Amino acid sequence: MKIAIHIPEQTLELFDDDGKPLRRYRVSTGANGVGEENGSFCTPRGKHVIRARIGAGQPENTVFVKRRPTGEIYTPELGRQQPGRDWILTRILWLSGCESGYNRSGSCDTMRRYIYIHGTPDGTALGKPGSHGCIRMRNADMVELFELVKTGTEVEIAA
Numbered sequence: 001m002k003i004a005i006h007i008p009e010q011t012l013e014l015f016d017d018d019g020k021p022l023r024r025y026r027v028s029t030g031a032n033g034v035g036e037e038n039g040s041f042c043t044p045r046g047k048h049v050i051r052a053r054i055g056a057g058q059p060e061n062t063v064f065v066k067r068r069p070t071g072e073i074y075t076p077e078l079g080r081q082q083p084g085r086d087w088i089l090t091r092i093l094w095l096s097g098c099e100s101g102y103n104r105s106g107s108c109d110t111m112r113r114y115i116y117i118h119g120t121p122d123g124t125a126l127g128k129p130g131s132h133g134c135i136r137m138r139n140a141d142m143v144e145l146f147e148l149v150k151t152g153t154e155v156e157i158a159a
Helices: 076-081 139-148
Strands: 002-006 011-015 021-028 046-054 062-065 068-073 089-097 116-119 135-137 154-158
Touching: 011 139, 021 139, 089 139, 116 139, 135 139
Parallel strands: 002 154, 116 135
Antiparallel strands: 002 011, 011 021, 021 135, 046 089, 046 154, 062 068, 062 089, 089 116
16 A cells, blocks of 8 residues: 555545555645645655554544544534634544655654545535645545554655
8 A cells, every 4th residue: 555645636545555546635735835844833744654543443523632532522512612713623644754854754744744645524615735744635535534553654755
């Protein structure tokens, strides 16, 4: 399996081991564009791997903070009570960069920047940049993708 994230198209594609496309999802990447520096709130480019899969067995719309379920289940009412909160929902695929000096180590380390592929409230606009650097997906799509990939799956993010 391999994942390809296309920033201009705001899509994530999943390919099998032979390069055959299996799934294509609409996503939302960084509102600040692309970039690798810590604190930029940009989506990092280049070669990555899934370092950790977090949230297996949790209900859809589970709210995560610091990669831990909070006990909350996202609802539109909860969203109205906490406007502006960066919702990380349902599942997390934590990315680790593979290119030393570009997206790994130092001030450009994807993993230390806590860059994930994760679920987002269903009302969130996808297909256009809007995240704080992560890759946001519909919750149902996130559950499907999570079940299809494993730790170590390659992820290429291209601008």
